[in-house]
Amino acid sequence: MKLILASASPRRAALLRQAGYAFAVHPPNLDEDQYLEKFSPQQLAAFLATAKAWEIATRFPDDVTLAADTVVAFGDTALGKPANAAAAREIIRFLGGATHVVITGIAVLAPARKIELGLTVLSAVRMRVLTASELDEYVRSDRWQGKAGGYGIQDAAPIVTCVGGSVSNVMGLPMTQTRQLLQRAGVLSATPDNNQAGHDAGPSV
DSSP: OOEEEEOOHHHHHHHHTTTTTHHHHHOOOOOOOTTTSSOOOOHHHHHHHHHHHHHHHOOOOOSSSEEEEEEETTEEEOOOOOOSHHHHHHHHHHHHEEEEEEEEEEEEEEEEGTTTEEEEEEEEEEOOOOOOHHHHHHHHHHTTOGGGOOTTTSSSSSSSSEEEEEEEHHHOHHHHHHHEEEETTTTTSOOOOOOTTTTTOOOOO
């Protein structure tokens, strides 16, 4: 029985590896943008995580598949990954000075053993207001690429602060809850459950 990470995210892989898990990576092929306006942000995160997990789990039914999806939400509006520099600039300017919510849906599947687990985790994040020159530099840096909301809390000199909940959730994989779900599916870490970086708590639903 292997653990499979159904994600192309280097941040999720790094968090899992840091937590002591051995796993294979098989990214799903799912058009996420088509679902943006069909669900509330929390429902969207849960739906996409489950859809990603099933796409890979059907290929590896004897193994345990882990998938996640992170949604940045301002009120009832889900903000996707910026398609280009202009979109990144618009999102960063829009979020500046405000507190928004980061929601990660987690799904763990092992079809051969009829295991289907999932939950969502919420964190509150505040973005500082960038000056015009800071915004220009950030957009030019391409740090926004492939990131929900156009930013990464793990970046050098981050433009956001986690003001409530799990920091690893904002990075894309809340490790406290992920570890709990994997344990229920029979997947254990090679390292003890401790206060290592990225292993933090947050409200889950």
